[in-house]
Structure formats: C-alpha cells, structure tokens
Amino acid sequence: MKPDDWGLKPEDRSQKTEARRLTTFLVDCFFMPELPEVETIARGLDKRVTGDVIDSVWLGSKPEPLKSPAAEIGATLEHSRITGVRRMGKHIVIDLERLRSRSNRKPKRRATPKTSRGKKPQARVLAQWIVHLGMTGSMLVCSPGAPVDKHTHAIAQLASGRELRFVDPRRFGRLSVSRNGGFEAGGVEPLDVDLETFVRLFRGRKTPIKSALLNQKLLRGVGNIYADEALFRAGIRPRRRAATLTREQLGSLYVSVQEVLKEAIALGGSSISDYVDADGEEGFFQLQHRVYGREAEPCLVCKAPVKRIVIAGRSSHYCANCQK
DNA sequence: ACTATTTCCTGGATGC
DNA sequence: TGCATCCAGGAAATAG
Incomplete structure (x- = not known):
C-alpha cells in the first residue's frame, strides 16, 4: 500500500x-501469539508429536524462561509420553504420561497406586508441560542436525529422533511443569x-x-x-x-x-x-x-x-x- | 478487592 | 560511523 x-x-x-x-x-x-496463533500452533504440535516419547531434555542457562526449577522440569519431562497438545488461554499444554524408567522396570515394582488397585492394570502418571510463548517464543519440531538458534532455551530429544525446541529471543516466554496434571489457566x-x-x-x-x-x-x-x-x-x-x-x-x-x-x-x-x-x-x-x-x-x-x-x-x- | 503503573527483554529503527 | 534512545508486547510485581 x-x-x-x-x-x-x-x-x-x-x-x-x-x-x-x-x-x-x-x-x-x-506473529504475536494470542489465542488464535496459540491454538493453531498447539494443533500443529498435537499432529506432529503426540505419541512420541521425550527421552532427554536440555535446558539453557538463562533463568528467565524457566518458571519451574530446572531439575523439576527435567525430571518431569524425561521418560514421558506425549498424549496430546492443546491450548488453554495463551498457554500451550503438553499432556504427558510418565513412563516407568528402565531401572524401575527391572525389579517389577508395583506401579499401581493402592487407590486404583483392581480398576486399571497399569498406572498412568499424568503430568503437563506448560509453555507460554510470550511475544517472540516458538516451538519448533526439528531434526537434530538443524542449526540451533542462539535463543534456544530448551530442547526435548524425542524417541522418534526429532527434537522439540523452545526458542525465544526476548525471553518473555515461560516454561513450567505441572507434576499432577492439574494446570489451571484462570479466567x-x-x-x-x-x-x-x-x-x-x-x-x-x-x-x-x-x-x-x-x-x-x-x-x-x-x-x-x-x-x-x-x-x-x-x-x-x-x-x-x-x-x-x-x-x-x-x-x-x-x-x-x-x-x-x-x-x-x-x-x-x-x-x-x-x-x-x-x-x-x-x-x-x-x-x-x-x-x-x-x-x-x-x-x-x-x-x-x-x-x-x-x-x-x-x-x-x-x-x-x-x-x- | 480493585485498579493503575512499573518492570522485565531484545533487536531494529531513528536521532544527534 | 557510532552510541544513546525509543518502541513493541504479556504478565508478574508493586504501588496506590
């Protein structure tokens, strides 16, 4: 014009x-992420990564983007299967199902909590990875060889061989986890x-x-x-x-x-x-x-x-x- | 309990 | 050419 x-x-x-x-x-x-943008991005992620398993996680040294303690984020995400990705407000909610780690599986520890004993054969430990994109944040599904942007704050290595990366130059975005899967967005x-x-x-x-x-x-x-x-x-x-x-x-x-x-x-x-x-x-x-x-x-x-x-x-x- | 203002953060453009 | 200043945005923190 x-x-x-x-x-x-x-x-x-x-x-x-x-x-x-x-x-x-x-x-x-x-593409400032408001509701429609986040909805679209969440749908795209859901299509791509649901069913995949997070093997390991790398977190950057910048503290701002991490709302939960780094150790807690790592412990929650690693060895978890992504069961779905959806939007709540401007948040991306990645639903997780905790998998028993290899070391736990060997001794065949009883994984079913007492409360649900007899109802379901296997325990599904639910957790959530919550991502807020702020102004300039993005979630990228990449091949491991793809060049890593210098503003990358988190990389989740997936069992499929791909990587889920959180990149945010301005660091207004936030990462957190909910260990019981009860994230509340308010409003x-x-x-x-x-x-x-x-x-x-x-x-x-x-x-x-x-x-x-x-x-x-x-x-x-x-x-x-x-x-x-x-x-x-x-x-x-x-x-x-x-x-x-x-x-x-x-x-x-x-x-x-x-x-x-x-x-x-x-x-x-x-x-x-x-x-x-x-x-x-x-x-x-x-x-x-x-x-x-x-x-x-x-x-x-x-x-x-x-x-x-x-x-x-x-x-x-x-x-x-x-x-x- | 509400409401208003300040702060965080970077990169790109402008001003001097 | 270069250095300081401004500006965009969401939400948490702070002040009234």
Missing part, C-alpha cells in the same frame, strides 16, 4: 507515526463462555473495557491486537469503563470477540501446517487488521483517520467516529 492509496499527503504523517507503523509491521511478522475461554457469564465478567468494573479484555483472569487468550479489533467491530471505544456498557453493547462485544478469534483461527488453520517446522517457516495468513497498527490511516468504514491512544501501557487503536 502506497501513501497515495490512503488519500493522505505524505507530509500529513509524522515521522513518528511512520516509525510506529513500521515497528507494528515488524511485530506482525513475528474463562472466550470461545466456550456463554453470554450470561461473559456479561457478568464486566459487571461493576471501573477499568476501561480494553483493560478488562486484556485481563487474563477474566477472559483468557485475548491480547492487544484482537482486543482492538473486537472493540472496533462492536463499535465500542477502548476507554469506555466496563461497567458503563449496556447489555446490548456487551452482547455485541461477545459476538465480536468470538467472531474475530474464530476468523483468525480459520485463517491460521489453513496455512499453519509448516509453521512449527524449523525448515518450513512460511508464516501464515493473518486476519486483515481493521484498526490495529493503522494509526492515521482512514477507517475502512467511514474514512476518518484511525486514532491511537495508550491504555495500560499498550497502544490502542480505534475510530472515534464508528466507536462510541
């Missing part, structure tokens, strides 16, 4: 705006929640609706981009206090949030197949943003310039004409 297409003279745009647009574009290239799933529960989330809240949408303890999975997009579609300004929204507006927001997320998942799902492969990083189609990153560009509905303000330290984009 060239300046001419926007109907604006180049001198109308400040250099700062230009720089910000460029930055937003670059951020886009990283409700935007795509599962019913309208009544959704409406109740915002009752009596004085905080701007944008902040409430970003609060993972209320709704989990919505990030800065999809919050802006959902509010635009619902015709609600990001600074509106949550409690002041009418029931009708909340209903509209409910629909918009689900619409935006579902559309993004559909787009991701159709093109993500190679994203998690180190060699096949083709990226994936993204939902056409209507306001996010479009400061000073004409609103796609009314042509008024899109505004940018800062809420809770995050840039927020909206059309002052279409959103009330």
Whole structure:
C-alpha cells in the first residue's frame, strides 16, 4: 500500500507515526501469539508429536524462561509420553504420561497406586508441560542436525529422533511443569463462555473495557491486537469503563470477540501446517487488521483517520467516529 | 478487592 | 560511523 492509496499527503504523517507503523509491521511478522496463533500452533504440535516419547531434555542457562526449577522440569519431562497438545488461554499444554524408567522396570515394582488397585492394570502418571510463548517464543519440531538458534532455551530429544525446541529471543516466554496434571489457566475461554457469564465478567468494573479484555483472569487468550479489533467491530471505544456498557453493547462485544478469534483461527488453520517446522517457516495468513497498527490511516468504514491512544501501557487503536 | 503503573527483554529503527 | 534512545508486547510485581 502506497501513501497515495490512503488519500493522505505524505507530509500529513509524522515521522513518528511512520516509525510506529513500521515497528507494528515488524511485530506482525513475528506473529504475536494470542489465542488464535496459540491454538493453531498447539494443533500443529498435537499432529506432529503426540505419541512420541521425550527421552532427554536440555535446558539453557538463562533463568528467565524457566518458571519451574530446572531439575523439576527435567525430571518431569524425561521418560514421558506425549498424549496430546492443546491450548488453554495463551498457554500451550503438553499432556504427558510418565513412563516407568528402565531401572524401575527391572525389579517389577508395583506401579499401581493402592487407590486404583483392581480398576486399571497399569498406572498412568499424568503430568503437563506448560509453555507460554510470550511475544517472540516458538516451538519448533526439528531434526537434530538443524542449526540451533542462539535463543534456544530448551530442547526435548524425542524417541522418534526429532527434537522439540523452545526458542525465544526476548525471553518473555515461560516454561513450567505441572507434576499432577492439574494446570489451571484462570479466567474463562472466550470461545466456550456463554453470554450470561461473559456479561457478568464486566459487571461493576471501573477499568476501561480494553483493560478488562486484556485481563487474563477474566477472559483468557485475548491480547492487544484482537482486543482492538473486537472493540472496533462492536463499535465500542477502548476507554469506555466496563461497567458503563449496556447489555446490548456487551452482547455485541461477545459476538465480536468470538467472531474475530474464530476468523483468525480459520485463517491460521489453513496455512499453519509448516509453521512449527524449523525448515518450513512460511508464516501464515493473518486476519486483515481493521484498526490495529493503522494509526492515521482512514477507517475502512467511514474514512476518518484511525486514532491511537495508550491504555495500560499498550497502544490502542480505534475510530472515534464508528466507536462510541 | 480493585485498579493503575512499573518492570522485565531484545533487536531494529531513528536521532544527534 | 557510532552510541544513546525509543518502541513493541504479556504478565508478574508493586504501588496506590
């Protein structure tokens, strides 16, 4: 898109705006992982690594990405079979089934806990590997020979001969394990929640609706981009206090949030197949943003310039004409 | 109990 | 050319 297409003279745009647009574009290239991206990545991983066994684990020396003690992560992941990969909020949850180690198998120790004795023949010790991608994190399924990125923080060697790698240059991502498989993400799933529960989330809240949408303890999975997009579609300004929204507006927001997320998942799902492969990083189609990153560009509905303000330290984009 | 603000972290772009 | 500064983001920590 060239300046001419926007109907604006180049001198109308400040250099700062230009720089910000460029930055937003670059951020886009990283595919900031919000709910739809994480969903797509989790599905891709599920297809690739479910059934495989983690033989051994290497963890990097940088402490930030590790939320659980390194020793605990290692002990939990090694000798575990991956039974599935799914998404909870913005978290990737890798379900694990602990396998008895070789040394334990020899003495034929009784593996069945007393509580379930007689019900099931073999004990299934469940655990979970929880991954949060932060801003720039990625989970790659690689061949062992693939060059190791310098920002690699964890490598799980799989019995199939492949490796599952966690790479994150900015180290906002987090790794942790849940030894009993009881990870709780907090908040409700935007795509599962019913309208009544959704409406109740915002009752009596004085905080701007944008902040409430970003609060993972209320709704989990919505990030800065999809919050802006959902509010635009619902015709609600990001600074509106949550409690002041009418029931009708909340209903509209409910629909918009689900619409935006579902559309993004559909787009991701159709093109993500190679994203998690180190060699096949083709990226994936993204939902056409209507306001996010479009400061000073004409609103796609009314042509008024899109505004940018800062809420809770995050840039927020909206059309002052279409959103009330 | 809520809400608002600050902090962490890097790489790429800009400013002087 | 180079060095300092800014900026993006999620969530935990801190302050009010």
